[in-house]
Structure formats: structure tokens, C-alpha cells
Amino acid sequence: MFLAFIEPSARPSGNDLRLRNGYERSISELLDALHQAIGKVATLEDMQAKMLESLVRLCAKTWIEFCSQPYRLIASLPDGSGDLLSQPELKERALTLVLTLELKRYGNSKGEHLTIGEMIPGCQAAKVSYSVR
Numbered sequence: 001m002f003l004a005f006i007e008p009s010a011r012p013s014g015n016d017l018r019l020r021n022g023y024e025r026s027i028s029e030l031l032d033a034l035h036q037a038i039g040k041v042a043t044l045e046d047m048q049a050k051m052l053e054s055l056v057r058l059c060a061k062t063w064i065e066f067c068s069q070p071y072r073l074i075a076s077l078p079d080g081s082g083d084l085l086s087q088p089e090l091k092e093r094a095l096t097l098v099l100t101l102e103l104k105r106y107g108n109s110k111g112e113h114l115t116i117g118e119m120i121p122g123c124q125a126a127k128v129s130y131s132v133r
Helices: 015-039 046-067
Strands: 072-076 093-100 102-106 117-119 126-132
Touching: 015 046, 046 072
Parallel strands: none
Antiparallel strands: 072 102, 093 126, 102 117
16 A cells, blocks of 8 residues: 555655655645745744644645545535625625534445545534624
8 A cells, every 4th residue: 555655664666666756756845835835924943844744744644545545535615604795785694604624425435426425423514603793
């Protein structure tokens, strides 16, 4: 499995080494892009840069784990209130903030039925609404 080759202690060779090098190149390019974007508004200290790299590596590993399953896990942002400032004036409007994403599983353990989504228990979206006057 590819996940074993992305671990720092692994010593892949041949085609596996090519895959790992591509993975490391992707991580490096993403980190460069993030450092460039963050550098426009803030300065990252060494500790913060290490934390950012850890976060990027964890996200990449999670994405690979999700995509290597015969079913698919999809995290989605449910509808909030949208852009209240561009909506026509209403007497009462509600501001709905999304606090957590929802997580759904598509398909089964055989890789079938990938268009049918099922909410993961305990992973429903959390929203809060406020009256705006």
C-alpha cells in the first residue's frame, strides 16, 4: 500500500521510490505556495513553519487514506446564509453560520453504489442562526 511508502522511515525503491518522490515534490510545492501566500500578510517563525508542514502532511495523508478506500468519504460545507449584504433588504433576516462540516460515505466496501451518500453517525453539520435586524 502506498501509505507505507510515505512514512519517513520507509526505504522504497524502483517504482515505489518514483511515487514517493512525486509525493514529496507535491508536498514541497504546496508548502511553497502556502508560505508565499502567508508571507504577504505575516511572518512565520520556524516553529510555525514546522506546524504548517505537519498540517499539510497530515492533510495529504488523510486525503490518500480517504481515496484509497473502496468507498468515498466526502466532507462538505452545508448551506449557510450566503452573502447577506447583496440580498435585497428584508425586514427580518437570519445569519446562519456553519460551525462544522458534514461527513458522508458514498458507496460500500465493494466499491459499488458510489452515487448513494450516507451520513456518518456523529458527523452531521452544526449550524447556528442569529436574527439580524
